[in-house]
Amino acid sequence: MKTLIVYSTISGNTKSVCERIYRVLKSEKKIVNVKDIKNVKVEDYDNIIIGFWCDKGTMDKDSIEFLKTLNNKNIYFLGTLGARPDSEHWNDVFENAKKLCSENNNFKDGLLIWGRISKEMQDIMKKFPAGHPHGVTPERIARWEAASTHPDEDDFKKAEEFFTNLLNK
Incomplete structure (x- = not known):
């Protein structure tokens, strides 16, 4: 199964984590900035990882707009945010992203990573x-x-392991 990683980044956090995920995936894969998605045949991919940065408690606008173009895809997310991992805000961001990814698609799982x-x-x-x-x-x-x-080496390893376990079966 083919995997597409589409990321949006403002600080470089999301891009760097997505690049690390890309390196460990064994399937046919592609990674692209959401701003360049018009150059990709999204319908050719079975799994889509949406890499987003947190904006006002949810996915950034570009990631949401891209997500709205998808239908019946296996969706995973990787989000980066500056909130503490043990905070209520962290949990809210996860739930908001999960809800967005579940609309018109098959939400599989998601991961948040602490970032500067x-x-x-x-x-x-x-x-x-x-x-x-x-x-x-x-x-x-x-x-x-x-x-x-953050993200630090432990954060990168956490993301690599998470997506390896999900997609390298």
Whole structure:
């Protein structure tokens, strides 16, 4: 069965994890940025891994738009986000992505990986007024610092093992 990895990235996190997944898959495969998907015959692929970055608690807009073009495909996801893995936000992102992937397709499984928050996103949040839900606080800065070393080698290995177990059977 052929596997297509389609990723969207803002910080490089999602791209780097998807590239590691790509390397370990044994089936016929292709990896492409979602912005270049028009050059790919998606109907030729049985399995699709959607690599996304988290935006407002769900998949980024480009990933959602691509997902809406799919029908009756085996869908997996790999998401990256700066929230702590033990947070409620982390669980919400997983459930939101799962719901999106289940619409019109066969959702198989998904994985979230901790990733650094892009400087662009930090700069946007720094402009929010005090009291804004995404405004800068000492706690938020501490989360940014904790996430800044991710994805790390353990994160990469986790993703490789997860998708090897699912797709290299």
